[in-house]
Structures are given as structure tokens and as C-alpha cells.
Amino acid sequence: MPDAALRPANLLIVDDDPLIIQAIARALNGLGRLRFATGGREALALASTEPPDLLLLDAQMPDLNGxxxxxQLRERPDTRDLQVIxxxxxxxxxxxxxxxxxxAADFLGKPVRPAVLLARVRTQLRxxxxxxxxxxxxxxxQLTRCANRHVLMEAIEREWARALRERQRFSLLLLDVDHFKRFNDRYGHLAGDQALVTVAEVLRQCAGRPGDLAARYGGEEFAVLLTGADREGAEAVAQCLRERLAARALPHEDGVNGRLTVSIGAASFGPDCHGWSDQPTGPVPGGHAWSANLLLNLADQALYEAKRRGRDQAVFVRIELDSGTP
Ligand SMILES: Nc1nc2c(ncn2[C@@H]2O[C@H](COP(=O)(O)OP(=O)(O)OP(=O)(O)O)[C@@H](O)[C@H]2O)c(=O)[nH]1
Known part of the structure; x- marks a missing residue:
């Protein structure tokens, strides 16, 4: 009987005996998409290419036992939390x-009893x-469906550490809607909310590569984390954001040029950065600890500078990796 509350699921069935796979597939018919593997290595490969909602795993297999x-699944970040029977x-x-x-979420003996299997699988899918x-x-x-600040902060820490370890480039953009208080005052808070949703949509359009993260930093402020992107990459994304937002043409009579705009501050770093450019506030004071937080502060200073210069623009800073710390 179909379970109305259950969304169609993605299941991976692993057994070295094709007849057992067929029997399980018959029992689970109608639950969603079923994929199959007849060995442990194949199961690992399929599970990491596209992690299933539930993995049904035979314990005894010749190449690699269940x-x-x-x-091994538990050791890999992308499959660590897989639900497995x-x-x-x-x-x-x-x-x-x-x-x-x-x-393992559950454990079943063979021969598999179809009705019991189906009941247990449904429980795990729920x-x-x-x-x-x-x-x-x-x-x-909740409002914009972007990542929240907590996810952003974790990602910045993680990418900062990775960039140092692997000498990778990495950019952070902070965006702030211009004169948003006036927007709320004139058009109302609900229109303000809708404007933030629009900004978030534009953000996702411009920062949609794997490794990009668009997040709501707080209030009318957003952040975009670009892994592997240098200043040129950050400039391209900033330009995309400003152009696409301009194309939406949200009226803001008390804003800049009569429409809703954003100011952007960006900090980039990587092994090929040689010193500062367009620095808004002077070099980082000696002895100041370099950290992911500092990167955030630098992007924030750049944002402040963009506001100071008249809003509706982007200011970029670069951090040199090769001199001093880091
Ligand atoms: N509608 C709406 N407004 C919000 C939300 N979060 C923050 N705000 C408003 O955003 C406004 C931010 O105002 P300010 O920090 O003074 O900045 P601003 O008016 O954008 O001015 P500048 O940043 O200097 O251009 C405040 O009025 C907040 O109430 C939200 O979720 N929805």
C-alpha cells in the first residue's frame, strides 16, 4: 500500500546474489528509485557518487564484505551519515x-520476508x-532559503584551513542592501522581506558553482564564499550580482538611482596574491592573528568602504600569503 506521507526515495540494494536483489526489489517496488550493486566496491562507488536515502547491504560478499x-562508508564525509540496513x-x-x-540502522536475517522488509524500510525512510x-x-x-550564518562560519573556517594547507585561492564577498531601512519605511516590512528573497535568488544564480556558498549573514547582509576563486573570480561574481539585481529593477525611491542596490566588500587570498590592492584601511597591524575571522573583518572593512564611497559598488582587498603569517 503506498505511503502518502513518504516522499519517493533513492535506495541502493547491495547483494552478490542477483536473485536476492530481485526479491528485495519486488518487495520495495513503488518506494522510489532503486539502484543495485553486486559487490562491496561497486556499492562504495555508487554510494559516494550519489548517496542514497537508504542502503540495503548484504553482510557476506566475496570482494568486500558488508x-x-x-x-569505509563511515570514514568518508559524504557517506558518513548514510542510513543502512x-x-x-x-x-x-x-x-x-x-x-x-x-x-547500521537495522539488521535483518535471510531469507527476507517481503512484508517485514517493506515495513522496516518504510520506518527508516520516515x-x-x-x-x-x-x-x-x-x-x-527560513526567509531566503540561503545557508544560515552558522553554516557560513563553519565553511569559512574549513575553507580557510584547506586553502592554507593546499595553497588554494579563496574569496569571501559580503553584501549589504543599500538604504534598506528606508526601503522598509517606504514600502513596508513584507515588501522588504520579498526584496531580500530576490537578492538571495540573484546570489544563488551568480554563485552556483560547486564549492560556492551563498549565505544570509544577518538582517539585510549576505555573504558569498568562493572556493578556488581569486580576486578576478570575486570581481566576476560581484559584477554578476550587481548586473542581475539591476536587471530585476526593484524600485527604491529613497535608494541609489531609484532602485534597489547592494554594496559589496570582498577579500581574496591565495599564493599568487602579492600585497594589498585597493586597500580600504591600511595593512593589517603587525602581530594581528591571521584567521578566518580576520578574513571576515577585512571583507567587512571593504564593505564599509563601498558604503562610504557612495554605495552601489564593490571594493576588493587581497591578502598576501607569502610574506609573514600565514
Ligand atoms: N524586511 C526586513 N527588514 C530587515 C530584515 N532584517 C533586517 N532588516 C532591516 O534592515 C534595516 C537595516 O538598516 P541599517 O542597518 O540602518 O542599514 P541601511 O538602512 O540598509 O543603510 P546602509 O546599510 O547604510 O545603506 C533595518 O531597518 C532592519 O529592520 C528582514 O528580515 N526583513
Whole structure:
């Protein structure tokens, strides 16, 4: 019987016996998209290319047994939290305990009883759906559906460390809607909310590459994190943002040029940066700790400078990696 509350799911069924795969697939028919693997290595590859909502994993397989597959999945960031049901003909306590300790959500003995399997799979899919909802709430800004500040701060720390380790480029843009208080005062708070949604849409259009992150930093302020992007990359994204927002032509009679605009401050760094350019506030004082927070502060200073210069523009700073710290 179809479960109305259950969204179509993506399931991966792994067993070295094609007949068992067929039996499981028949039992789960109608739950969504089913993919199959007949070995442990193939299962790992499929799971990391496109993590399923639920993995049904045979414990005994010749190339790589199910528990080893599970252990390796737990070590990889993209598959660490996968929901897994282990299915085995060896339903002894030790195997069951090992599977559960590796974070298996459930454990089923063979032969598989279709109705029981279906009931247990549905339970796991319901849990996964609820978890996805909670994750979204914890990471997305409710109004704009951009990443929230918490996700942004974690990403900045992570990318900062990675950029230092791998000598990668990395840029951060901060955006602030111009004269937004006046916008709210003239058009009302709901129109203000809608304007923020529009800015967020434009942000996602211009920063849509893998590794880009568009986030609401707070109030009428947004941030864009661009991994692998130098100052030229940051300039291209800033230009895209300003042009696309201009194309939306949101009226703002008390704003700059009669329409809604943003000011942008950007900080970029990477091994090929040689000193500052267009620096708004002078060099970083000696002894100041270089950190992800400093990068944020620099972008903020650049933003302040963009405001000071008349708004509706972008100001860029670069950080040199090769002299002193970092
Ligand atoms: N509608 C709406 N307004 C918000 C939201 N968050 C913050 N604001 C408003 O954004 C305005 C920000 O005002 P200010 O910080 O004075 O800045 P500004 O008017 O944009 O001026 P400049 O930044 O100097 O160009 C305040 O009036 C806030 O109430 C929101 O979620 N929705």
C-alpha cells in the first residue's frame, strides 16, 4: 500500500546474489528509485557518487564484505551519515552487534520476508525524511532559503584551513542592501522581506558553482564564499550580482538611482596574491592573528568602504600569503 506521507526515495540494494536483489526489489517496488550493486566496491562507488536515502547491504560478499563496506562508508564525509540496513544469512549475535556498532540502522536475517522488509524500510525512510527536515531547519535561513550564518562560519573556517594547507585561492564577498531601512519605511516590512528573497535568488544564480556558498549573514547582509576563486573570480561574481539585481529593477525611491542596490566588500587570498590592492584601511597591524575571522573583518572593512564611497559598488582587498603569517 503506498505511503502518502513518504516522499519517493533513492535506495541502493547491495547483494552478490542477483536473485536476492530481485526479491528485495519486488518487495520495495513503488518506494522510489532503486539502484543495485553486486559487490562491496561497486556499492562504495555508487554510494559516494550519489548517496542514497537508504542502503540495503548484504553482510557476506566475496570482494568486500558488508561490514567492511559499512566501516569505509563511515570514514568518508559524504557517506558518513548514510542510513543502512544490514541483511545477512549469518544472523549471529556477533555480526549483528558489529553491524549495529558501525551505525547500521537495522539488521535483518535471510531469507527476507517481503512484508517485514517493506515495513522496516518504510520506518527508516520516515526517519530519514524527518532528519532531512531537521537538517534543513538547522542550516537554512527560513526567509531566503540561503545557508544560515552558522553554516557560513563553519565553511569559512574549513575553507580557510584547506586553502592554507593546499595553497588554494579563496574569496569571501559580503553584501549589504543599500538604504534598506528606508526601503522598509517606504514600502513596508513584507515588501522588504520579498526584496531580500530576490537578492538571495540573484546570489544563488551568480554563485552556483560547486564549492560556492551563498549565505544570509544577518538582517539585510549576505555573504558569498568562493572556493578556488581569486580576486578576478570575486570581481566576476560581484559584477554578476550587481548586473542581475539591476536587471530585476526593484524600485527604491529613497535608494541609489531609484532602485534597489547592494554594496559589496570582498577579500581574496591565495599564493599568487602579492600585497594589498585597493586597500580600504591600511595593512593589517603587525602581530594581528591571521584567521578566518580576520578574513571576515577585512571583507567587512571593504564593505564599509563601498558604503562610504557612495554605495552601489564593490571594493576588493587581497591578502598576501607569502610574506609573514600565514
Ligand atoms: N524586511 C526586513 N527588514 C530587515 C530584515 N532584517 C533586517 N532588516 C532591516 O534592515 C534595516 C537595516 O538598516 P541599517 O542597518 O540602518 O542599514 P541601511 O538602512 O540598509 O543603510 P546602509 O546599510 O547604510 O545603506 C533595518 O531597518 C532592519 O529592520 C528582514 O528580515 N526583513
Amino acid at each position: 561490514l567492511e563496506v559499512l566501516r 544490514v541483511i545477512t544469512s549469518q544472523s549471529d549475535d556477533a555480526t549483528e552487534q558489529a553491524a549495529l556498532e558501525l551505525g 526517519l530519514k525524511q524527518a532528519l532531512d527536515g531537521l537538517r534543513q531547519q538547522a542550516t537554512l535561513d
